[in-house]
Amino acid sequence: MSWIETSYMARKGVARGAETGRRHLSEADQGDYHYVYGPFVEPVMRLAPGEVVSVETLDAFGGAVKTEADLPSQVVNFPFVNPQNGPFAIEGAKVGDTLAVRIVDVEPRGPQPAGTSALIPEFGGLVATPQTAMLNKPIPEKVKKMEVTRDGVKFSDRITLPFEPFIGTLGVSPFMEAVSSLQPDYWGGNMDLPDVAPGAIIYFPVLHDDALMYVGDCHGRQGDGELCGVAVEIPAVATLHVDLLKGWPIQGVRLETEDMIMSIGSARPMEDAARMAYRDLIRWMVDDYGFDEAEAYFLCTQAGKVRVGNMVDPKYSLGASMKKSYLKG
Amino acid sequence: MSWIETSYMARKGVARGAETGRRHLSEADQGDYHYVYGPFVEPVMRLAPGEVVSVETLDAFGGAVKTEADLPSQVVNFPFVNPQNGPFAIEGAKVGDTLAVRIVDVEPRGPQPAGTSALIPEFGGLVATPQTAMLNKPIPEKVKKMEVTRDGVKFSDRITLPFEPFIGTLGVSPFMEAVSSLQPDYWGGNMDLPDVAPGAIIYFPVLHDDALMYVGDCHGRQGDGELCGVAVEIPAVATLHVDLLKGWPIQGVRLETEDMIMSIGSARPMEDAARMAYRDLIRWMVDDYGFDEAEAYFLCTQAGKVRVGNMVDPKYSLGASMKKSYLKG
Amino acid sequence: MSWIETSYMARKGVARGAETGRRHLSEADQGDYHYVYGPFVEPVMRLAPGEVVSVETLDAFGGAVKTEADLPSQVVNFPFVNPQNGPFAIEGAKVGDTLAVRIVDVEPRGPQPAGTSALIPEFGGLVATPQTAMLNKPIPEKVKKMEVTRDGVKFSDRITLPFEPFIGTLGVSPFMEAVSSLQPDYWGGNMDLPDVAPGAIIYFPVLHDDALMYVGDCHGRQGDGELCGVAVEIPAVATLHVDLLKGWPIQGVRLETEDMIMSIGSARPMEDAARMAYRDLIRWMVDDYGFDEAEAYFLCTQAGKVRVGNMVDPKYSLGASMKKSYLKG
């Protein structure tokens, strides 16, 4: 028996976590990609709970950075970055429900070198930005292209990094806002958190009827914090299995793997993202696992884990997690 | 001669800062108020550069808090707070232009006590919030109603505060986003900065054709930081004089009075808002007043002023200003 | 009658705010200046409550920057910056008491140009620093010398700024620590807050027997935030009138002028400094002026003022203040 059968998705989902059909969304099907998460466009596809959809995503630059000579400041038409597929209407989704998305696979596609990273002026975790505004001159713009296959990410002649793909940007529409796909928030979006990877199920609060799921911005891999702001960006086929949970409302993004549960916070300064994540994790332990609040606080102190997703986006994203083995009754 | 004639509005505006007409927008004219700043609704009125419009604004609670027994958590339908008039299309406004808005007047209206403040659970500068998430229990919810006239704000039997009205929320539509009217950003919005007051001209970058100006959330007065998150909220008639500037592009919000120029930054943590504001002020001094960067940096160090607008909204807003008397050639 | 007679210093001080004697501490008397606030050195002078002492302070560079050709990185022997006079033992001061220091005068001294500012690599509010660490290259180092007299600060040929002197660094020894004179904290230190000026009385918690007061780092003037990190640094004669308050214990630094009371917070990020300052102000209003906490919170929201002292030191310092006219019974 797979752990999936014991997941929230299987226990509480309308489709009980079963796969009820397979769908595909090609680039041509998508047509126009989107640059905001919001409710002001028509769904590109309707999915029933239980359906699996494979989606042809673009990389964060929309494919415009083909060689190391293609500087983003020249070839990218800002703010049209981080193009998103969708929105996908989830049949029956109502405000207050929870959307479950199991990450089935992230497959690189497109011509090699498929992976792109870049140092972009006034963007990144170790440079002055429009927010952390300074008088220092920007560092030189630079592009790095990398071959990316299931066998690895060829960082350089001597360094091949493991292929550990995940989805950088995934979530649902806000209730009444339409927010840049560069921003992460309690509806998901550009969290750039490596745990949003094959093997994980991620949960979003449904904030608008039909949920209106968006997805894009796959990464071949990434270090903690996505330091320069640009991971191993790849075009990909992202395969997602959706289900709809009634009666398990959540306030922010949660995630589950075979071994752990995780709450995700997105905020600035970074400690606020950590506080959000840990407080939600404690509330989760109290609500679902029988801890009293002080005991959950103690256990997070002694055994909680923190993953820094990004320290570069409009809000920073962190995940706080607890091993399932410590949660058993 | 009024200082207005030497303002950017008069020197660079299409209407040269002249008043070319008077308009009025009543509550009935407005019909539905708005809760996001964005381009996805039709303009409620078109204004030519030079026109003056008086607008019947609602208070931040949409008038729902009529007595001190009306607790916001019970009478306000979140997230429908901070209702906005508009959007106003500005004739001829193109992306890259600058919108000038002279604050002519803010007149309280409606039955007394017209002013409302409140302690709202998990909101405010000195309490745990969903972002600065903590395990402490919320402090008690509480409403304070105050009579507000041009003669003063009756805070209590023994304290009457000066009536120093301003506009809490004013700005233009983002380019492709639609963002909550609770948030301030480089397009204006909920800056809650007391300098946005009669006597000032405020400048916004035009990010969408027609500019799409919104306005609401007038305050009878406010302390620095808007500490509990709710100023002296009043329904009002806000009178605005608009003009359109070609050839003076700006990256964020700027403001001008008879005596000073100010750049406004909105960000978290608060030092980033200060950095944004001061860097823009320095660039302004370099571009328009002949300073070299180091000299402008020195002058801001010795003579710059900082006003903390809010320390409670999704981003904190600060203004950094320089006296005009130090800028003369 | 001077307002001084109604001050905390006069009402609660051992000497009732009276001047009981005059003392002087010359450079020669001082001998070795100090670079930490701490209890591990002998007092240079003992003062009785009520005594007034005039102190020959050095500028923050110890006088090493004599011309604009004297770059701090070459002529200053780091970390020997911000030299302090003292410590002054205050007769009878016990842990838990409060030290009152009335700023009587700050007189510039030394050869002209007496004022020094500088852009120092990796230091300042608008550049990358060792803490806000970035990969951007530092901006050029630069020194600015200015004539400073009681008539003004000659910033440039065309700009003369008002002489508004204050004390950048003033405070008492921590209980068991010895902390760099560059740092502000709840014992005072390098707050760089322009309100610490002639006309004000500042209060410090006594953390070590004898209080052990230090003083230095006078400024001819400064803008809010001390943006580049170096104000108009001057050697000066600082004249201080001390008194000792029993039975009015405080947790951090407070200040009083004829018109207002102020609490000062020093922390990072900046919002924490603002929270500290405002919370202490509210507690003060509750303890001494009969407000209940909610009412004080409301009044700070509507009428509180925030002064940004520095946004450059190891902790940022802000003052939150309330007009005395709103505090009267």
Added chain:
Amino acid sequence: MSWIETSYMARKGVARGAETGRRHLSEADQGDYHYVYGPFVEPVMRLAPGEVVSVETLDAFGGAVKTEADLPSQVVNFPFVNPQNGPFAIEGAKVGDTLAVRIVDVEPRGPQPAGTSALIPEFGGLVATPQTAMLNKPIPEKVKKMEVTRDGVKFSDRITLPFEPFIGTLGVSPFMEAVSSLQPDYWGGNMDLPDVAPGAIIYFPVLHDDALMYVGDCHGRQGDGELCGVAVEIPAVATLHVDLLKGWPIQGVRLETEDMIMSIGSARPMEDAARMAYRDLIRWMVDDYGFDEAEAYFLCTQAGKVRVGNMVDPKYSLGASMKKSYLKG
């Protein structure tokens, strides 16, 4: 051959990483424990490079919390918390050298339950504190005692956590300051970082002649962030192997294990700690491993790891690390 032989300690140490002797420091030998890191006390022992010393440390409460009825606010004499052994003078250490400390072992000692955690009013990562000052009431004080042996930490009847001991507070004296042992900084101190564990070598800049090493505050284990502020505090025998490195000066704390190198940053807000850590890691990769800066920045982006040590101390501590396998020539 052990990896130790290829470590910086072995390659650059005066003793070449060899063990040249064994020493012991009992509680009685220590006599008075210390509460500040500084140069104002006599060394308790002199160690030659190469010597191994086993030290009887107290827990962070000095052993005062013996049962769950012993509330810290009642039994601990603040600020006398986090008692430290030392200082140890390292023979031949000069300012500019680097001290290597290999963590050989951390052995719990004392009566069971040896482990203590606690919820202390106004202290911790998810509550209002004197810095993140709020009006919310504190949560209830509470003590949790746990049996701690090499077999595990008995968190509750149903949860036993792995024994993964480390040293919470370890470092050297600042140059001229004496700073609370509760604070982490570039000299080490209260970093509360679980990587400071048996199997690791940690490096400190020598800031004062003789280095003056302090150690204390051992933990039976800890989650990321030390959320409530109190880990599994234990009295222990900490066994440390010291060596002295000439010609490898460092600016902050570094660490090495068999598999990775790590730079540690301590600052607020948390993103500044991350920036410090990552920038130092990049500089290390450039100086010692032949990367150019951009390439190191890219590699950290794709393969860097971040460990959140504490989010509760006066500064937050984070480690940024890179696998040694990616650094090989």
